[in-house]
Amino acid sequence: MKKKIKENIYFDHSATTPVDQRVLKEMMPYFSEKYGNYSSLHGFGREAYFAVEKAREKIASTLDCSKDEVIFTSGSTESNNLALKGVIDSLKGKSAHIITTQIEHDAILVPCKQLEKKGVEVTYLPVGKNGVVDPKSVVNAIKDNTVLISIMYVNNELGSINPIQDIVRMAKKKNKDIIFHTDATQAVNFLSCSVKDLGVDMMSISGHKIYGPKGVGLLFIRKGIPITPLQAGGHQERSIRSGTLNVPGIVGLGKAIELAVKEMDKNNKKISKLRDYFIKGVLKNVPDIILNTDVDNSVSSHANFCFVGAEGESILLYLDAEGIAVSTGSACASGSLEPSHVLLAIGIEKEIAHSSIRFTFGKHNNKEEIDYALSVLPSAIRKLRTMNPLYNK
Amino acid sequence: MIYSDKVIQHFKNPHNQGSIENADTVGEVGNPSCGDVMKIYLKIEDRIIKDVKFETLGCAAAIAVSSALTDMVKGKSIDEALEITRQQIIEDLGGLPEVKVHCSMLGIEALHEAIKKYEKKD
Ligand SMILES: Cc1ncc(COP(=O)(O)O)c(C=O)c1O
Numbered sequence: 001m002k003k004k005i006k007e008n009i010y011f012d013h014s015a016t017t018p019v020d021q022r023v024l025k026e027m028m029p030y031f032s033e034k035y036g037n038y039s040s041l042h043g044f045g046r047e048a049y050f051a052v053e054k055a056r057e058k059i060a061s062t063l064d065c066s067k068d069e070v071i072f073t074s075g076s077t078e079s080n081n082l083a084l085k086g087v088i089d090s091l092k093g094k095s096a097h098i099i100t101t102q103i104e105h106d107a108i109l110v111p112c113k114q115l116e117k118k119g120v121e122v123t124y125l126p127v128g129k130n131g132v133v134d135p136k137s138v139v140n141a142i143k144d145n146t147v148l149i150s151i152m153y154v155n156n157e158l159g160s161i162n163p164i165q166d167i168v169r170m171a172k173k174k175n176k177d178i179i180f181h182t183d184a185t186q187a188v189n190f191l192s193c194s195v196k197d198l199g200v201d202m203m204s205i206s207g208h209k210i211y212g213p214k215g216v217g218l219l220f221i222r223k224g225i226p227i228t229p230l231q232a233g234g235h236q237e238r239s240i241r242s243g244t245l246n247v248p249g250i251v252g253l254g255k256a257i258e259l260a261v262k263e264m265d266k267n268n269k270k271i272s273k274l275r276d277y278f279i280k281g282v283l284k285n286v287p288d289i290i291l292n293t294d295v296d297n298s299v300s301s302h303a304n305f306c307f308v309g310a311e312g313e314s315i316l317l318y319l320d321a322e323g324i325a326v327s328t329g330s331a332c333a334s335g336s337l338e339p340s341h342v343l344l345a346i347g348i349e350k351e352i353a354h355s356s357i358r359f360t361f362g363k364h365n366n367k368e369e370i371d372y373a374l375s376v377l378p379s380a381i382r383k384l385r386t387m388n389p390l391y392n393k
Numbered sequence: 394m395i396y397s398d399k400v401i402q403h404f405k406n407p408h409n410q411g412s413i414e415n416a417d418t419v420g421e422v423g424n425p426s427c428g429d430v431m432k433i434y435l436k437i438e439d440r441i442i443k444d445v446k447f448e449t450l451g452c453a454a455a456i457a458v459s460s461a462l463t464d465m466v467k468g469k470s471i472d473e474a475l476e477i478t479r480q481q482i483i484e485d486l487g488g489l490p491e492v493k494v495h496c497s498m499l500g501i502e503a504l505h506e507a508i509k510k511y512e513k514k515d
Binding site: 119309311312313314317318321330331332339349350351387388389390391 | 396401404405407410412421425426427428429430431432448449450451452453454455456
Protein backbone atom coordinates (compact mmCIF):
# COMPACT_ATOMS: atom_id res chain seq x y z
CA MET A 1 0.00 0.00 0.00
CA LYS A 2 2.68 2.48 0.97
CA LYS A 3 4.11 2.38 -2.50
CA LYS A 4 4.58 5.74 -4.11
CA ILE A 5 1.94 5.64 -6.81
CA LYS A 6 3.18 8.71 -8.55
CA GLU A 7 5.59 11.53 -8.08
CA ASN A 8 3.08 14.32 -7.75
CA ILE A 9 -0.29 14.16 -6.13
CA TYR A 10 -2.05 17.48 -6.20
CA PHE A 11 -4.50 18.23 -3.40
CA ASP A 12 -4.24 22.02 -3.55
CA HIS A 13 -6.90 22.99 -6.08
CA SER A 14 -7.96 25.98 -4.04
CA ALA A 15 -4.51 27.49 -4.68
CA THR A 16 -4.64 26.88 -8.40
CA THR A 17 -5.68 24.25 -10.93
CA PRO A 18 -4.04 22.70 -13.97
CA VAL A 19 -5.21 24.12 -17.28
CA ASP A 20 -7.70 21.70 -18.84
CA GLN A 21 -6.33 20.28 -22.10
CA ARG A 22 -9.42 21.46 -23.96
CA VAL A 23 -8.89 24.97 -22.65
CA LEU A 24 -5.24 24.90 -23.64
CA LYS A 25 -6.17 23.75 -27.13
CA GLU A 26 -8.50 26.71 -27.64
CA MET A 27 -5.86 29.13 -26.39
CA MET A 28 -2.92 27.87 -28.42
CA PRO A 29 -3.63 29.59 -31.78
CA TYR A 30 -3.77 32.97 -30.07
CA PHE A 31 -0.10 33.06 -29.09
CA SER A 32 1.90 32.98 -32.31
CA GLU A 33 -0.61 32.43 -35.09
CA LYS A 34 -3.52 34.73 -34.34
CA TYR A 35 -1.55 37.26 -32.40
CA GLY A 36 -3.39 40.43 -33.36
CA ASN A 37 -4.27 43.23 -31.00
CA TYR A 38 -7.94 43.24 -30.12
CA SER A 39 -8.07 46.98 -30.79
CA SER A 40 -6.45 46.93 -34.26
CA LEU A 41 -8.63 47.56 -37.29
CA HIS A 42 -6.93 45.13 -39.65
CA GLY A 43 -7.52 41.44 -40.16
CA PHE A 44 -5.20 40.36 -37.37
CA GLY A 45 -7.05 42.64 -35.01
CA ARG A 46 -10.44 41.43 -36.16
CA GLU A 47 -9.40 37.83 -35.50
CA ALA A 48 -8.51 38.74 -31.92
CA TYR A 49 -11.61 40.89 -31.56
CA PHE A 50 -13.97 38.12 -32.60
CA ALA A 51 -12.23 35.59 -30.36
CA VAL A 52 -12.55 37.85 -27.32
CA GLU A 53 -16.13 38.79 -28.09
CA LYS A 54 -17.06 35.16 -28.57
CA ALA A 55 -15.62 34.40 -25.15
CA ARG A 56 -17.42 37.39 -23.66
CA GLU A 57 -20.70 36.23 -25.15
CA LYS A 58 -20.25 32.72 -23.81
CA ILE A 59 -19.42 34.06 -20.37
CA ALA A 60 -22.32 36.50 -20.37
CA SER A 61 -24.80 33.79 -21.22
CA THR A 62 -23.34 31.54 -18.52
CA LEU A 63 -23.50 34.26 -15.89
CA ASP A 64 -26.93 35.48 -17.05
CA CYS A 65 -25.80 38.99 -17.82
CA SER A 66 -25.27 41.11 -20.91
CA LYS A 67 -22.00 41.23 -22.80
CA ASP A 68 -21.05 44.74 -21.86
CA GLU A 69 -21.35 43.89 -18.18
CA VAL A 70 -18.25 41.68 -18.38
CA ILE A 71 -14.93 43.47 -17.84
CA PHE A 72 -11.80 41.38 -18.32
CA THR A 73 -9.02 41.80 -15.77
CA SER A 74 -5.81 40.09 -14.70
CA GLY A 75 -7.60 37.97 -12.09
CA SER A 76 -9.62 38.21 -8.93
CA THR A 77 -7.15 40.36 -7.05
CA GLU A 78 -7.58 43.07 -9.63
CA SER A 79 -11.33 42.48 -9.94
CA ASN A 80 -11.77 42.85 -6.18
CA ASN A 81 -9.66 46.00 -6.06
CA LEU A 82 -11.56 47.47 -8.99
CA ALA A 83 -14.92 46.66 -7.43
CA LEU A 84 -14.13 48.17 -4.03
CA LYS A 85 -11.96 51.13 -4.96
CA GLY A 86 -13.78 51.84 -8.21
CA VAL A 87 -17.12 52.26 -6.46
CA ILE A 88 -15.70 54.25 -3.55
CA ASP A 89 -13.71 56.52 -5.88
CA SER A 90 -16.86 57.28 -7.85
CA LEU A 91 -18.40 58.78 -4.71
CA LYS A 92 -15.80 61.53 -4.77
CA GLY A 93 -15.23 61.62 -1.04
CA LYS A 94 -18.82 61.29 0.11
CA SER A 95 -19.14 59.54 3.48
CA ALA A 96 -19.07 55.82 2.82
CA HIS A 97 -19.46 52.58 4.77
CA ILE A 98 -18.56 49.12 3.50
CA ILE A 99 -19.74 45.85 4.99
CA THR A 100 -17.61 42.77 4.50
CA THR A 101 -16.63 39.70 6.52
CA GLN A 102 -13.66 38.60 8.59
CA ILE A 103 -13.06 35.58 6.34
CA GLU A 104 -12.55 37.34 3.01
CA HIS A 105 -9.41 36.74 0.96
CA ASP A 106 -6.63 39.29 1.41
CA ALA A 107 -7.58 40.60 -2.03
CA ILE A 108 -10.65 42.09 -0.29
CA LEU A 109 -9.27 42.69 3.21
CA VAL A 110 -6.16 44.61 2.21
CA PRO A 111 -7.98 47.00 -0.17
CA CYS A 112 -10.54 47.55 2.63
CA LYS A 113 -7.70 48.44 5.02
CA GLN A 114 -6.38 50.89 2.43
CA LEU A 115 -9.81 52.46 2.08
CA GLU A 116 -10.10 52.77 5.85
CA LYS A 117 -6.93 54.84 5.83
CA LYS A 118 -8.69 57.16 3.40
CA GLY A 119 -11.58 57.65 5.79
CA VAL A 120 -13.97 54.94 4.60
CA GLU A 121 -15.74 53.06 7.37
CA VAL A 122 -15.54 49.27 7.13
CA THR A 123 -17.41 46.66 9.15
CA TYR A 124 -15.83 43.19 9.21
CA LEU A 125 -18.63 40.83 10.16
CA PRO A 126 -17.90 37.70 12.19
CA VAL A 127 -18.96 34.27 10.95
CA GLY A 128 -20.25 31.17 12.68
CA LYS A 129 -18.20 28.09 13.52
CA ASN A 130 -19.18 26.74 10.12
CA GLY A 131 -17.54 29.68 8.34
CA VAL A 132 -20.86 31.09 7.15
CA VAL A 133 -22.04 34.64 7.72
CA ASP A 134 -25.50 35.14 9.20
CA PRO A 135 -27.63 37.17 6.73
CA LYS A 136 -29.33 38.91 9.66
CA SER A 137 -25.99 40.23 10.87
CA VAL A 138 -25.46 41.79 7.45
CA VAL A 139 -28.82 43.55 7.55
CA ASN A 140 -28.18 44.72 11.10
CA ALA A 141 -24.86 46.23 10.08
CA ILE A 142 -26.42 48.44 7.39
CA LYS A 143 -26.19 52.13 8.23
CA ASP A 144 -27.34 55.30 6.49
CA ASN A 145 -24.02 55.65 4.71
CA THR A 146 -23.60 52.00 3.71
CA VAL A 147 -22.83 52.05 0.00
CA LEU A 148 -21.23 48.69 -0.61
CA ILE A 149 -21.43 45.15 0.69
CA SER A 150 -18.76 42.66 -0.35
CA ILE A 151 -19.16 39.07 0.79
CA MET A 152 -17.39 36.08 -0.71
CA TYR A 153 -19.51 33.31 -2.20
CA VAL A 154 -17.19 30.45 -1.17
CA ASN A 155 -14.34 30.72 1.29
CA ASN A 156 -10.99 29.59 -0.08
CA GLU A 157 -9.70 27.99 3.13
CA LEU A 158 -12.76 26.18 4.45
CA GLY A 159 -14.92 25.82 1.37
CA SER A 160 -17.85 27.27 3.30
CA ILE A 161 -20.71 28.71 1.21
CA ASN A 162 -22.34 32.02 2.05
CA PRO A 163 -26.05 32.29 1.20
CA ILE A 164 -25.47 35.17 -1.20
CA GLN A 165 -28.96 35.09 -2.68
CA ASP A 166 -30.60 35.47 0.74
CA ILE A 167 -28.16 38.11 1.90
CA VAL A 168 -28.67 40.21 -1.24
CA ARG A 169 -32.43 39.95 -0.99
CA MET A 170 -32.51 40.95 2.67
CA ALA A 171 -29.97 43.74 2.28
CA LYS A 172 -31.70 45.23 -0.75
CA LYS A 173 -35.00 45.09 1.08
CA LYS A 174 -33.53 47.38 3.70
CA ASN A 175 -31.86 49.65 1.16
CA LYS A 176 -32.17 48.90 -2.54
CA ASP A 177 -29.38 51.33 -3.45
CA ILE A 178 -26.64 49.40 -1.72
CA ILE A 179 -24.21 47.92 -4.22
CA PHE A 180 -23.54 44.23 -3.66
CA HIS A 181 -20.25 42.60 -4.69
CA THR A 182 -19.31 38.96 -4.29
CA ASP A 183 -15.92 37.35 -4.72
CA ALA A 184 -16.98 34.18 -6.54
CA THR A 185 -13.43 33.01 -7.26
CA GLN A 186 -13.89 29.69 -5.45
CA ALA A 187 -17.52 29.13 -6.41
CA VAL A 188 -17.57 28.77 -10.19
CA ASN A 189 -16.57 25.09 -10.22
CA PHE A 190 -19.24 24.05 -7.78
CA LEU A 191 -22.24 26.41 -7.67
CA SER A 192 -24.45 28.33 -10.05
CA CYS A 193 -23.08 31.82 -10.56
CA SER A 194 -26.07 33.31 -12.34
CA VAL A 195 -25.97 36.96 -11.37
CA LYS A 196 -29.72 37.13 -11.99
CA ASP A 197 -30.40 34.43 -9.43
CA LEU A 198 -27.85 35.76 -6.97
CA GLY A 199 -28.99 39.35 -7.41
CA VAL A 200 -25.45 40.72 -7.10
CA ASP A 201 -24.27 43.93 -8.78
CA MET A 202 -20.63 42.94 -9.11
CA MET A 203 -18.84 39.59 -9.11
CA SER A 204 -15.17 38.58 -9.34
CA ILE A 205 -13.97 35.46 -11.16
CA SER A 206 -10.46 34.17 -11.85
CA GLY A 207 -9.29 31.84 -14.62
CA HIS A 208 -6.71 29.78 -12.77
CA LYS A 209 -9.08 28.40 -10.12
CA ILE A 210 -11.32 26.84 -12.75
CA TYR A 211 -8.84 24.88 -14.90
CA GLY A 212 -8.12 27.99 -16.94
CA PRO A 213 -4.98 30.10 -17.31
CA LYS A 214 -3.35 32.28 -14.66
CA GLY A 215 -3.33 36.05 -14.90
CA VAL A 216 -6.79 36.48 -16.33
CA GLY A 217 -10.17 37.01 -14.74
CA LEU A 218 -13.21 39.21 -14.91
CA LEU A 219 -15.41 41.57 -13.01
CA PHE A 220 -19.10 41.51 -13.72
CA ILE A 221 -20.42 45.05 -13.29
CA ARG A 222 -24.16 45.52 -13.60
CA LYS A 223 -25.21 48.31 -15.94
CA GLY A 224 -25.58 51.59 -14.13
CA ILE A 225 -23.19 50.79 -11.27
CA PRO A 226 -20.88 53.79 -10.90
CA ILE A 227 -17.22 52.85 -11.11
CA THR A 228 -14.06 54.90 -11.52
CA PRO A 229 -11.25 53.06 -13.30
CA LEU A 230 -8.09 52.22 -11.37
CA GLN A 231 -5.77 52.35 -14.32
CA ALA A 232 -5.94 54.86 -17.14
CA GLY A 233 -4.68 54.29 -20.65
CA GLY A 234 -5.85 53.13 -24.03
CA HIS A 235 -9.59 53.00 -23.27
CA GLN A 236 -9.99 49.23 -23.52
CA GLU A 237 -12.99 47.64 -21.82
CA ARG A 238 -14.97 50.86 -22.15
CA SER A 239 -12.18 52.67 -20.33
CA ILE A 240 -13.02 50.81 -17.12
CA ARG A 241 -9.90 48.70 -17.51
CA SER A 242 -7.31 50.04 -19.90
CA GLY A 243 -4.57 47.75 -21.14
CA THR A 244 -4.12 45.52 -24.20
CA LEU A 245 -6.45 42.58 -23.85
CA ASN A 246 -4.93 39.22 -22.94
CA VAL A 247 -6.46 37.44 -25.92
CA PRO A 248 -5.30 33.84 -25.30
CA GLY A 249 -6.08 34.24 -21.61
CA ILE A 250 -9.59 35.51 -22.28
CA VAL A 251 -10.23 32.74 -24.81
CA GLY A 252 -9.08 30.25 -22.16
CA LEU A 253 -11.22 31.86 -19.47
CA GLY A 254 -14.27 31.60 -21.72
CA LYS A 255 -13.68 27.93 -22.40
CA ALA A 256 -12.92 27.24 -18.72
CA ILE A 257 -16.17 28.82 -17.54
CA GLU A 258 -18.12 26.95 -20.20
CA LEU A 259 -16.63 23.61 -19.14
CA ALA A 260 -17.00 24.33 -15.43
CA VAL A 261 -20.71 24.90 -15.79
CA LYS A 262 -21.32 22.11 -18.29
CA GLU A 263 -19.50 19.52 -16.17
CA MET A 264 -20.37 20.84 -12.75
CA ASP A 265 -22.70 18.04 -11.68
CA LYS A 266 -20.34 15.33 -12.84
CA ASN A 267 -17.34 16.94 -11.14
CA ASN A 268 -19.22 17.70 -7.94
CA LYS A 269 -20.34 14.10 -7.67
CA LYS A 270 -16.84 12.72 -8.25
CA ILE A 271 -15.00 15.18 -6.03
CA SER A 272 -17.39 15.04 -3.10
CA LYS A 273 -17.18 11.24 -3.12
CA LEU A 274 -13.38 11.42 -2.92
CA ARG A 275 -13.46 14.15 -0.29
CA ASP A 276 -15.93 12.31 1.94
CA TYR A 277 -13.92 9.10 1.63
CA PHE A 278 -10.77 10.99 2.58
CA ILE A 279 -12.36 12.67 5.59
CA LYS A 280 -13.69 9.34 6.83
CA GLY A 281 -10.24 7.81 6.50
CA VAL A 282 -8.46 10.64 8.28
CA LEU A 283 -10.93 10.69 11.16
CA LYS A 284 -10.46 6.92 11.52
CA ASN A 285 -6.67 6.84 11.27
CA VAL A 286 -5.45 9.99 13.01
CA PRO A 287 -6.46 10.74 16.61
CA ASP A 288 -6.88 14.19 18.15
CA ILE A 289 -7.83 16.24 15.11
CA ILE A 290 -10.42 18.86 14.28
CA LEU A 291 -12.31 18.97 11.01
CA ASN A 292 -12.61 22.69 10.26
CA THR A 293 -14.70 22.24 7.14
CA ASP A 294 -18.40 21.87 7.82
CA VAL A 295 -19.18 19.55 4.91
CA ASP A 296 -22.91 20.30 5.01
CA ASN A 297 -22.25 23.98 4.33
CA SER A 298 -19.30 23.69 1.98
CA VAL A 299 -18.38 23.01 -1.62
CA SER A 300 -17.31 19.49 -2.50
CA SER A 301 -13.57 20.09 -2.77
CA HIS A 302 -12.48 21.12 0.71
CA ALA A 303 -11.26 19.21 3.75
CA ASN A 304 -9.51 21.49 6.22
CA PHE A 305 -8.16 19.88 9.40
CA CYS A 306 -6.21 20.85 12.49
CA PHE A 307 -3.76 18.13 13.51
CA VAL A 308 -3.35 19.22 17.11
CA GLY A 309 0.26 19.10 18.29
CA ALA A 310 1.87 19.11 14.84
CA GLU A 311 2.89 22.30 13.09
CA GLY A 312 1.27 22.90 9.69
CA GLU A 313 4.29 23.83 7.64
CA SER A 314 6.12 20.75 8.86
CA ILE A 315 3.17 18.53 7.96
CA LEU A 316 3.05 20.18 4.55
CA LEU A 317 6.73 19.47 3.93
CA TYR A 318 6.47 15.86 5.13
CA LEU A 319 3.63 15.33 2.68
CA ASP A 320 5.60 17.17 0.02
CA ALA A 321 8.48 14.76 0.56
CA GLU A 322 5.99 11.97 -0.16
CA GLY A 323 4.89 13.72 -3.33
CA ILE A 324 1.65 15.16 -1.98
CA ALA A 325 0.87 18.88 -2.36
CA VAL A 326 -1.36 20.59 0.23
CA SER A 327 -1.45 23.95 1.99
CA THR A 328 -1.54 25.21 5.56
CA GLY A 329 -2.95 28.06 7.60
CA SER A 330 0.07 28.09 9.90
CA ALA A 331 1.85 31.39 10.37
CA CYS A 332 5.16 29.66 9.77
CA ALA A 333 4.28 29.01 6.15
CA SER A 334 3.15 32.53 5.39
CA GLY A 335 6.02 34.41 6.91
CA SER A 336 3.64 36.43 9.07
CA LEU A 337 3.38 35.87 12.80
CA GLU A 338 -0.35 35.25 12.74
CA PRO A 339 -2.00 32.01 11.70
CA SER A 340 -4.92 32.01 9.24
CA HIS A 341 -7.40 34.81 9.93
CA VAL A 342 -10.14 32.51 8.67
CA LEU A 343 -9.46 29.84 11.29
CA LEU A 344 -9.27 32.48 14.02
CA ALA A 345 -12.61 33.86 12.77
CA ILE A 346 -14.32 30.47 13.23
CA GLY A 347 -13.06 30.34 16.80
CA ILE A 348 -10.00 28.13 16.49
CA GLU A 349 -7.33 29.09 19.02
CA LYS A 350 -4.04 30.38 17.66
CA GLU A 351 -2.03 27.50 19.00
CA ILE A 352 -4.35 25.02 17.26
CA ALA A 353 -4.63 27.06 14.06
CA HIS A 354 -0.90 26.59 13.45
CA SER A 355 -1.61 22.88 12.94
CA SER A 356 -4.05 23.31 10.06
CA ILE A 357 -3.79 21.61 6.71
CA ARG A 358 -6.10 22.26 3.79
CA PHE A 359 -6.73 19.47 1.29
CA THR A 360 -8.61 20.64 -1.80
CA PHE A 361 -9.50 17.98 -4.33
CA GLY A 362 -10.09 18.37 -8.03
CA LYS A 363 -11.57 16.68 -11.04
CA HIS A 364 -8.40 14.78 -11.95
CA ASN A 365 -7.86 13.19 -8.53
CA ASN A 366 -8.67 9.53 -7.91
CA LYS A 367 -9.20 7.06 -5.10
CA GLU A 368 -5.71 5.60 -5.38
CA GLU A 369 -4.22 8.98 -4.60
CA ILE A 370 -6.46 9.34 -1.58
CA ASP A 371 -5.51 5.88 -0.33
CA TYR A 372 -1.87 6.74 -0.72
CA ALA A 373 -2.30 9.98 1.23
CA LEU A 374 -4.17 8.09 3.95
CA SER A 375 -1.27 5.67 4.19
CA VAL A 376 1.41 8.31 4.74
CA LEU A 377 -0.47 10.94 6.75
CA PRO A 378 -0.73 9.16 10.13
CA SER A 379 3.03 8.51 10.40
CA ALA A 380 3.86 12.10 9.46
CA ILE A 381 1.60 13.39 12.22
CA ARG A 382 2.94 10.85 14.71
CA LYS A 383 6.53 11.80 13.93
CA LEU A 384 5.88 15.50 14.49
CA ARG A 385 3.92 14.93 17.66
CA THR A 386 6.76 12.83 19.08
CA MET A 387 9.08 15.72 18.41
CA ASN A 388 6.81 18.24 20.14
CA PRO A 389 7.94 18.91 23.76
CA LEU A 390 4.41 19.86 24.80
CA TYR A 391 2.34 17.11 23.23
CA ASN A 392 1.07 14.43 25.62
CA LYS A 393 4.06 14.85 27.87
CA MET B 394 9.98 30.52 -0.16
CA ILE B 395 12.64 27.90 -0.86
CA TYR B 396 14.58 25.92 1.76
CA SER B 397 18.16 24.81 1.15
CA ASP B 398 18.78 21.09 0.69
CA LYS B 399 20.61 21.06 4.01
CA VAL B 400 17.56 22.40 5.85
CA ILE B 401 15.36 19.77 4.25
CA GLN B 402 17.86 17.02 5.13
CA HIS B 403 17.91 18.05 8.79
CA PHE B 404 14.14 18.43 8.77
CA LYS B 405 13.52 14.98 7.34
CA ASN B 406 16.13 13.23 9.49
CA PRO B 407 16.77 15.41 12.49
CA HIS B 408 19.89 14.64 14.55
CA ASN B 409 19.76 14.40 18.36
CA GLN B 410 15.99 14.42 18.50
CA GLY B 411 14.44 13.16 21.73
CA SER B 412 14.88 13.75 25.44
CA ILE B 413 17.49 12.89 28.11
CA GLU B 414 15.92 11.41 31.19
CA ASN B 415 18.55 12.48 33.73
CA ALA B 416 19.64 15.63 31.96
CA ASP B 417 21.78 18.04 33.98
CA THR B 418 19.81 20.95 32.63
CA VAL B 419 16.94 21.72 30.32
CA GLY B 420 16.11 24.94 28.46
CA GLU B 421 12.74 25.63 26.93
CA VAL B 422 11.73 28.72 24.97
CA GLY B 423 9.00 29.78 22.59
CA ASN B 424 5.28 29.95 22.73
CA PRO B 425 2.77 27.55 21.18
CA SER B 426 0.52 30.43 20.18
CA CYS B 427 3.34 31.61 17.92
CA GLY B 428 3.75 28.06 16.67
CA ASP B 429 7.33 27.59 17.86
CA VAL B 430 8.61 25.84 20.99
CA MET B 431 12.06 24.38 21.49
CA LYS B 432 13.33 22.35 24.41
CA ILE B 433 16.99 21.39 24.72
CA TYR B 434 18.38 18.76 27.12
CA LEU B 435 22.06 18.82 28.12
CA LYS B 436 24.28 16.27 29.83
CA ILE B 437 27.34 18.10 31.17
CA GLU B 438 30.59 16.76 32.66
CA ASP B 439 33.52 19.01 33.66
CA ARG B 440 31.83 21.86 31.81
CA ILE B 441 31.84 19.80 28.61
CA ILE B 442 28.55 19.08 26.84
CA LYS B 443 28.67 15.30 26.69
CA ASP B 444 25.22 14.75 25.26
CA VAL B 445 22.44 16.87 23.89
CA LYS B 446 18.90 16.21 22.68
CA PHE B 447 16.06 18.41 21.52
CA GLU B 448 12.31 18.45 21.13
CA THR B 449 10.76 21.06 18.89
CA LEU B 450 7.29 22.13 17.88
CA GLY B 451 7.58 24.25 14.79
CA CYS B 452 8.27 24.61 11.13
CA ALA B 453 10.98 22.95 9.08
CA ALA B 454 13.37 25.82 9.84
CA ALA B 455 12.87 25.46 13.59
CA ILE B 456 13.48 21.72 13.41
CA ALA B 457 16.54 22.11 11.17
CA VAL B 458 17.98 24.79 13.47
CA SER B 459 17.48 22.50 16.46
CA SER B 460 19.17 19.62 14.67
CA ALA B 461 22.12 21.67 13.40
CA LEU B 462 22.67 23.47 16.70
CA THR B 463 22.68 20.28 18.74
CA ASP B 464 25.29 18.86 16.33
CA MET B 465 27.39 21.96 16.85
CA VAL B 466 27.35 21.99 20.65
CA LYS B 467 28.01 18.30 21.22
CA GLY B 468 31.52 17.90 22.69
CA LYS B 469 32.02 21.61 23.15
CA SER B 470 32.66 23.31 26.48
CA ILE B 471 29.90 25.43 27.93
CA ASP B 472 31.87 28.57 27.13
CA GLU B 473 32.42 27.53 23.54
CA ALA B 474 28.75 26.69 23.17
CA LEU B 475 27.78 30.12 24.41
CA GLU B 476 29.80 31.67 21.62
CA ILE B 477 27.80 30.08 18.82
CA THR B 478 26.01 32.78 16.86
CA ARG B 479 22.84 32.66 14.81
CA GLN B 480 24.94 33.50 11.78
CA GLN B 481 26.98 30.32 12.29
CA ILE B 482 23.82 28.23 12.43
CA ILE B 483 22.41 29.88 9.33
CA GLU B 484 25.66 29.32 7.46
CA ASP B 485 25.81 25.70 8.60
CA LEU B 486 22.32 25.23 7.17
CA GLY B 487 23.27 26.69 3.82
CA GLY B 488 21.13 29.75 4.51
CA LEU B 489 17.59 30.33 5.75
CA PRO B 490 14.79 32.18 3.97
CA GLU B 491 14.54 35.78 5.20
CA VAL B 492 11.25 35.19 7.01
CA LYS B 493 12.75 32.22 8.86
CA VAL B 494 15.85 33.89 10.22
CA HIS B 495 14.11 34.42 13.56
CA CYS B 496 13.88 30.63 13.97
CA SER B 497 17.66 30.53 14.40
CA MET B 498 17.27 32.67 17.52
CA LEU B 499 14.97 30.12 19.06
CA GLY B 500 17.77 27.56 19.16
CA ILE B 501 20.30 29.95 20.66
CA GLU B 502 17.82 31.13 23.27
CA ALA B 503 16.97 27.57 24.33
CA LEU B 504 20.67 26.73 24.65
CA HIS B 505 21.40 29.87 26.67
CA GLU B 506 18.40 29.22 28.88
CA ALA B 507 19.65 25.69 29.63
CA ILE B 508 23.18 26.85 30.40
CA LYS B 509 21.96 29.73 32.56
CA LYS B 510 19.93 27.31 34.66
CA TYR B 511 22.93 25.00 34.92
CA GLU B 512 25.25 27.76 36.08
CA LYS B 513 22.74 28.83 38.75
CA LYS B 514 22.49 25.26 40.03
CA ASP B 515 26.24 24.81 40.23
C1 LIG C 1 -11.41 33.86 -2.69
C2 LIG C 1 -10.27 34.37 -3.51
N1 LIG C 1 -10.27 35.65 -3.91
C3 LIG C 1 -9.27 36.16 -4.65
C4 LIG C 1 -8.18 35.41 -5.02
C5 LIG C 1 -7.09 36.01 -5.84
O1 LIG C 1 -7.27 35.64 -7.17
P1 LIG C 1 -6.13 35.84 -8.29
O2 LIG C 1 -5.10 34.84 -7.99
O3 LIG C 1 -6.85 35.56 -9.57
O4 LIG C 1 -5.66 37.24 -8.21
C6 LIG C 1 -8.15 34.06 -4.61
C7 LIG C 1 -6.99 33.21 -4.97
O5 LIG C 1 -6.05 33.04 -4.25
C8 LIG C 1 -9.20 33.55 -3.84
O6 LIG C 1 -9.20 32.27 -3.43
